[in-house]
Amino acid sequence: MVAIKSKELIDKINPNYKNKTNIKYILTEEVDDFAKVLSQFFHSVTGEYIVLFHSKTINKYDRIREQVVETRTYKCNVMVxxxxILDDKGERQQNLYLIDQDYSRSLDLILFSLDFRLEASIIIRKIFLAYIFSISREVNRYSVISQIVKYEEINFMYDSYVQISLKNYQDIFVQDSIIQPQQDHIKFMHYNSYLNKKDIKISTTQFSKLLNCSYDYLGCDEATLDIVRYLMIDSFLTYDVLYDIQKLEFINQIELIHTHLYQLEHARSNPEKYPLVSVLMSTYNRDYYLLVSVQHVLQQTYVNWELIISDNGSSNPITHQILQLIQRIPRVRVLYLQSNQNSVFALNYALKQSKGEYIAIQDDDDIMMPFRLEYQINFLRNNPEYQVCASAYIAITETGIPKYYTRNYDETFAGEKTLFMILNSLAHNTFVVRMTDQMKRHFIYDHQTPFDLSLRFILLSLLENEDFRFFILPRHVTGIRDHSQKMSHNSEYYHFQKWISLKQIEISERLFPDIFENVSFQQYTSNVNNVEFEPAKLLQFSRIIGCICHQGNLQKLLTHIEQLEGLVDNFIIVYILNSSENQIMQEINDHPLFQNNHAKNTMHIINMTGKELSNYIEFEIPKIFTNLLEAKNLQDHDYILLSNTSEFINPFQLKRFYQLSQDFGIFGLRYLQSVDKEDQIYQMTKIISYHLFKNIGYKAIREYEIDENTFKLVPRFEDKLYTLFINGQYLNVYTMKDSGIFIDDCESFKQSLDSNDIQKDNALLTPSEKRKFENFYISSLAIFQPYCGINIQNQIDDEKSEL
Known part of the structure; x- marks a missing residue:
């Protein structure tokens, strides 16, 4: 028997199923109430057992057989x-906690034992159901389930034979919680009949409030909650039979309501002890997670709060239905933005509307522990020297099961401050802020920055410039949910993730200017929690592989290699020779750089001239380099430096790129003929991680040019870290404006800077001075002049080159 609400659905059914004699299709408005459907067509039921199937569940092939066997074995009338619950991959989730938690304060479940799990998996003996129909004043799903539970006829199977996807479960929970209270006339009639039977007279408005908060009684106003308490006490005293566990559940629920009402009255009478807390939440197109997040605010043991939800132009109709119902809760305000701005704008909008002495942050897909507000507000009230406190959190799965517990607690403010300057150790949705005059001036989010990073920079600025203190508490107050709809799974978040590390570098260097001269950024952040800094235990070092394509004089190649040898681990050289240069082969074989380092350096000789050479260089050289790199068994974190022998990089700039551990580096090399001209022209040498090299390719990297529109403030490019979208992915790119020399024209080369009195011992220079173009140029004249065939003639005998 298949209950269907509209004829259009019947028309869509496969004809092979429509013509089967043992399948009966019933067109009815009561598709959500199995009891009404069965009572109307009970005469058509010929089986000994009746099995209920829910259209959003999946039944295992042996469900009916196993349930019938169990029912007969134990001689019972009902088996469940x-x-x-299955995730998107079809893997079973731990779901007992999830369902019990979601429905824990549902009046349908508490007063009438209405649990959708029963309706989705129940098998019932026909003769027993006929008896239930006969003794029920009215036949509907509420009364029938209540009667079955009352007669203690439900038996549970240890094994599960019914499955449901997480998405379908979430849809059902939202349907039960939000849609039914507003649209289900059966629920309306049953609640009305129940109150009349109890001789409880309430106004139409009060009755509507009761239905609207039936999904969670803590969403009721105080007067309605008092009625709920009375109904629970009455049920506890009048039920003929209650299991011990049911008695305990009733007592716990009654005690929770009593305590909650007492706390509300006590807070109202003592406002100085219970200052108002504004809980801020931005949301966009959420449904299930939004509803659950609000429920966790409702259960707070600290009761003097207001919840301000800023809807960021949601287009999901379910979101609007949830918000329309939630805004009826006395302490909840919903603000609607007409269009989707961004979560930062929505939070700022909520912040401007807040009235609380304290601000707490709650994300629309996370949960908070019942003690969170009380725990954090008590700390700030008892420690007035602190303006902000955060706390530890739990990373949870889609179904709310803990994955791991964070620990970012330090007993001292100094320890917390040191950690926070390096890493964003404060989870955004664990923040509680005392809104002093100082915080009212500074606590506003930057619209161009992810809200958690924006807040971090606010606090860093306060730490530097004003008398400001914060603390991280040790208890886990929030559950941060990992799920497929989370912001961290979209491309914008990956952009932010790449950008975060750049800001960490900026902050760290602002506080400790030379921090990355002797330790890399990765080593710095990975060891920030270590008391003893042991280099031997650092992450594996990245190698730099230099790829050089060269034609002509061997000495120029050797000069180029010697200039980089201290920083580049291995060289792969493609040497193009013509027929008249065969003697170079012998020079190569005799040179110790290649003779003693076959494993370290790779030389690939190409004999080619004429018109074929240009095409060969364009199409074949990239393949050669790719194949030779593959033979090196490189790791993804190793770096590939692409250069030729006319390009001379300042080694201190190369070292800095290596220390900052970025994805892609572009060295701007000033043309040798224009070193003393204001209007500079640049050749660009690139370095990139091997992981990206494999994805992008030699040719695309070598030919990549800076988009001038990206760098509007400085012609061509500047010394700066950027997050750019290149070849379909976000990369952290480090561009260096004056990081070396490109020898383009030896004929017009003049020692125009040689007269500048900036010759100094490199050992005495600061890191920033070492990276200056003028210092690199002057200290490298001993290389550039012989490279161009200029006779130095005893110039500056004491001149030294660190290269």
């Missing part, structure tokens, strides 16, 4: 299977 557990329900398995």
């Amino acid at each position: 299977s557990e329900l398995e």
Whole structure:
């Protein structure tokens, strides 16, 4: 028997199923109430057992057989299977906690034992159901389930034979919680009948409030909650039979309501002890997670709060239905933005509307522990020298199961401050802020920055410039959910993730200017929690592989290699020779750089001239380099430096790139003929991680040019870290404006800077001075002049080159 609400659905059914004699299609408005459907067509039921199937569940092939066997074995009238929740991959989730938690304060479940798990997995003997129909004043799903539970006829199977996807479960929970209270006339009639039977007279408005908060009684106003308490006490005293566990559940629920009402009255009478806390939440197109997040605010043991939800132009109709219902809760305000701005704008909008002495942050897909506000507000009230406190959090799965517990607690403010300057150790949705005059001036999010990073920079600025203190508490107050709809799974978040490390570098260098001269950024952040800094235990070092394509004089190649040898681990050289240069082969074989370092350096000789050479260089050289790199068994974190023998990089700039551990580096090499001209022209040498090299390719990297529109402030480029979208992915790119020399024209080469009195011992220079173009140029004249065939003639005998 298949209950269908509209004829259009019947028309869509496969004809092979429509013509089967043992399948009956019933067109009815009561598709959500199995009891009404069965009572109307009970005469058509010929089986000994009746099995309920929910259209959003999946039933294992042996469900009916196993349930019938169990029912007959134990001689019972009703048997129920557990329900398995499956994730997107079809893997079973731990779901008992999830369902029990979601429905824990549902009046449908508490007063009428209405649990969708029963309706989705129940098998019931026909003769017993006929008896239930006969003794029920009215036949509907509420009364029938209540009667079955009352007669203690439900038996549970240990094994699960019914499954449901997580998405379908979430849809059902939202349907039960939000849609039904507003649209289900059966629920309306049953609640009305129940109150009349109890001789409880309430106004129409009060009755509507009761239905609207039936999904969670803590969403009721105080007067309605008092009615709920009375109904629970009455049920506890009048039920003929209650299991011990049911008695305990009733007592716990009654005690929770009593305590909650007492705390509300006590807070109202003592406002100086219970200052108002504004809980801020931005949301966009959420449904299930939004509803659950709000429920966790409702259960706070600290009751003097207001929840301000800023809807960021949601287009999901379910989101609007949830918000329309939630805004009826007395302490909840919903603000609607007409269009989707961004979460930062929505939070700022909520912040401007807040009235609380304290601000707490709650994300629309996360949960908070019942003690969170009380725990953090008590700390700030008892420690007035602190303006902000955060706390530890739990990373949870889609179904709310803990994955791991964070620990970012330090007993001292100094320790917390040191950690925070290096890493964003404060989870954004664990923040509680005392809104002093100082914080009212500074606590506003930057619209161009992810909210957690924006808040971090606010606090860093305060730490530097004003008398400001924060603390991280040790208890886990928030569950941060990892799920497929989370912001961290979209491309914008990956952009932010790449950008975060750049800001960490900026902050760290602002506080400790030379921090990355002797330790890399990766080593710095990975060892920030270590008390003893042991280089031997650092992450594996990255190698730099230099790829050089060269034609002509061997000495120029050797000069280029010697200039980089201290920083580049291995060289792969493609040497193009013509027929008249065969003697170079013998020079190569005799030179110790290649003779003693076959494993370290790779030489690939190409004999080619004429018109074929240009095409060969364009199409074949990239393949050669790619194949030779593959033979090196490189790791993804190793770096590939692409250059030729006319390009001379300042080694201190190369070292800096290596220390900052970025994805892609572009060295701007000033043309040798124009070193003393204001209007500079640049040749660009690139370095890139091997992981990206494999994805992008030699040719695309070598030919990549800076988009001038990206760098509007400085012609061509500047010394700066950027996050750019290149070849379909976000990369952290480090561009260096004056990082070396490109020898383009030896004929017009003049020692125009040689007269400048800046010759100094490199050992005495600061890191920033070592990276200056003028210092590199002057200290490298001993290389550039012989490279161009100029006779130095005893110039500056004491001149030294660190290269």
